[in-house]
Amino acid sequence: MITKEITWVSVDEALPNKDGRYLIVSELVLSGYSYDTAYFSKSGKYLHFVNGDVSKDKNIWTDYDSEYGDVPIRGVKYWAEIPKITKELNQ
Numbered sequence: 581m582i583t584k585e586i587t588w589v590s591v592d593e594a595l596p597n598k599d600g601r602y603l604i605v606s607e608l609v610l611s612g613y614s615y616d617t618a619y620f621s622k623s624g625k626y627l628h629f630v631n632g633d634v635s636k637d638k639n640i641w642t643d644y645d646s647e648y649g650d651v652p653i654r655g656v657k658y659w660a661e662i663p664k665i666t667k668e669l670n671q
Contacts, residue, residue: 588658595639596620596659604641605658617662618643618653 586603596602604618618641642650 584663586660586663588660590658591656595622596661598622601662603660603662604653604656606653607655607657613657616643618656619650620659 588605599619599621601617601619604616606614606616606618608614621640621642623638641653641656643653645651
């Protein structure tokens with residue numbers, strides 16, 4: 581079994597320093613919280629939106645949908661870096 585402690589950061593305290601994919605916890609309206617991964621963009625300029633243009637938004641969380649392009653994710657409460665699997669973790 582591979583285990584590693586994950587440090588969760590509140591989006592109210594800080595956002596990621598660089599663009600990339602992160603673990604997220606988002607709040608769902610009817611069913612509590614959801615764990616997932618999402619792409620974070622500080623500038624939004626490389627994102628592709630089929631319906632509407634929010635690419636001018638800053639600090640945006642998205643997920644890619646093959647039909648709609650990059651879909652904004654609302655309600656992100658916490659984020660964490662995705663742990664790298666290293667040889668040490670496999671021992």
